[in-house]
Amino acid sequence: MAASEKIVEVKNLVKHYGKFKAVENVSFDVYRGDVFGFLGPNGAGKSTTIRTMLSLIRPTSGELHLFGKSLSHNRNYILRKIGCIVEKPDFYKYLSAQKNIEIFARVSGISVDKKKVQEIIEFVGLKGREKDKVGGFSHGMKQRLGIAQTLIHDPELIILDEPTTGLDPQGIIDIRNLILQLKNERNKTIVLSSHILSEIELIANRLVIINKGKSLVQGSVSELLNAQELIVSFTVDHLEKATALLEQAQMQQAINKIEDKNLLLHISQQEIPVVNKLFCDNGVNVFSIESKRKLEDYFLKLISA
Amino acid sequence: MFWRSTYNEFLKIAAKPRSYIGVGAITLIIALILFALKIDGHNFISFATRPFEQSLSFEGNILNGNLVAFIILQMLIIHVPLLIALVTGDLISGESAMGTIRLLLTKPISRTSLLFSKYLAGCIYTLVFLLWMGFIALVVGKYLFGTGDLVVLNSDGLIILQDHDLGWRFFTGFLTSYLSLIMIATLSLTFSCFSENSIGPIVSTMAVIILFNIMGALNVEFLQKIQPYLFTTHMLAWRSFFEDPLPVGKIVTSITVLLTHIVVLLAVATYKFNRKDILS
């Protein structure tokens, strides 16, 4: 697999609504085989960027190239290779799941193959519900059906905008597993936008973080996070004494934050027992040791900067 | 892709309950008219012959299926446009309201193609609607009232058209009515491109029809100058096929005005739909 093949190239994307700047000079690239995380708080411009990539919104300026072609001049060619869910997947409530998939299949440039439709519906876990009207589906079922319609024409790129919004924990796990299946079993390139960090951290290999319409940073998850370093929270009884011990051990630069009785340290996994022994040997009682999500901290740092 | 999309759109129209509201309503209205005419039709038609009845007598089957069909076509000048707009006004805005427009416009079909496929499906629906109306009016009307010459009351007098001469008149009359209804469908579709909800385009279409009808009826000098250009002035062009001699010039003018409106509205709809940001 040519991992270096660029599938999506977004350069200096700008979208204004009058005076309001929804997206300002956002740039990122997505390579074939990526699970690309598109991360940002609510209102950061994620949906606007994704809608622009899908030609739902006209950009004010900037370049959008997908599969090596300009979106503005090769819209149909590009969209034939993309399957997507934008925000919540909405269907024709008065039609059955099967009919909905057939309708979208027809305009995706493929002939309607009832057997294939059946296979896709089963793949997303809706077997036995294909004849039911979508109006009676739960949110989770609609989300599954949404993924079914992204796959019906076997696209190369799948774009999912907040796919787990409104789902219960089991639903979130199911969708996550489905995404991983798509990547691993069907070799799809996936762009996944979310404000839920755990989703991105668990499945994305590359990401871009945007805030207030601007892209802050992009790269591989491992590069950005430096997996060697963790934020570890020690709950102790004497904070001052613990701090003094760290100073004595010349580890004061590892102190990230002090919160109530919690001492947050920026240390590697190997240093955890060392610090624990230091505290225990010197009369500082340790009640708990917790490894905090690095990404969350990194993300919060970035957006508050 | 265009034809597949058109097939899709027609499937959607056929599956929507509101499509049958229009058909059901028109069936009920026509049934009521047929019933009323069966009970008291002779009083109704004497209204047309009364100016002459002092000196003349009209012998023959005046209240026949042809006259009934003609009356039905006349009486539905407001009702039918509303029932058409109920469906065609929902073609774009309904998808926006439902949220399905998002998915639809991420498919590899140009917006123009999609718009025109919806338009064509709407035109097919209108045709089916009109054919159904024609069937009940003419076929059921003739079954109930028999056949005969058609007596038409115009402002310049009475025209009696012979039965054998009516086939082509009804055919061309229906074709022209169809053009008028396509005009309504186009107007509501255009409004639909500007709206995110279903009710706005329907109400706007009816408001325009009512307003233009009022403007067309007022005897004000300024309005008289624009009356020939209002599409409502020409929506009754089908009636011209029941005059003798046939006012060819008038018919051509009406068809031209209606077609011009259709083309302009389609151009506006295409422009708007292509440039629209999908935010819903």
Place this chain on the structure above:
Amino acid sequence: MKAFRLIAFFILLFFAKSSSAQVSANANRLLHSIYAKLQKATDYSVQANIKVDMPFIRMLPIDAKIYFKQKNKFKVESKSIAVVPRQGFDQASKMLADTNAFNALVQGTEMINNVQTSVVNIIPVADTSDLILGKFWIDEKQKLILKSKLTTRSNGTIVTEYFYGAQAQYALPDKMIFQVDVKKFKMPAGTTTDQAAAAKKKEESQDEKDKKGKIIITLTNYQVNKGIPDDFFKKK
């Protein structure tokens, strides 16, 4: 001298009265003979072509079949809608049926289509009669009415011209032309929804009102005295 003038006056008066009575008696006799001739056809059927030449009405000529039976049974059968004079075709016969109902007076002669006719005026006796005034132009030799002008309260004034051919023996015409007064034709305002500007049409209609309306009925293939049953004329 004075006495001579008085006697001459009374003699003249006597002759005037007796000649007036004579004229009146002549008129009644003439009308009676016309009526008798009309009674010869107890029933008939005839093919008719009806052409309407009238302001405010446009229609193509139509074919119909007309049935008549004495005294006043009348029926028109046609696939098309036929426009006929309201009074029917036998008005003259009806008028002449009761000679006591009117006073008749010969008022001279007139040439109609190169035939010398006697002009007979009919004035109804009763004030409540539907007939207001009648006038007949009669060919005395053939005992045929060539023209009539009847003014009635219910139907206005209708002038009828009669043309005879093979059925002259029964006083059944080959052609009749009815002239109808169209001044009272009035189009209902605001009831039509066609595109023509009402104002413009109103102007044109004024000219139309000055015209006369005609119904021209051509009659062929008479079947006289074939015995048409009374039931035939009952309305279904």
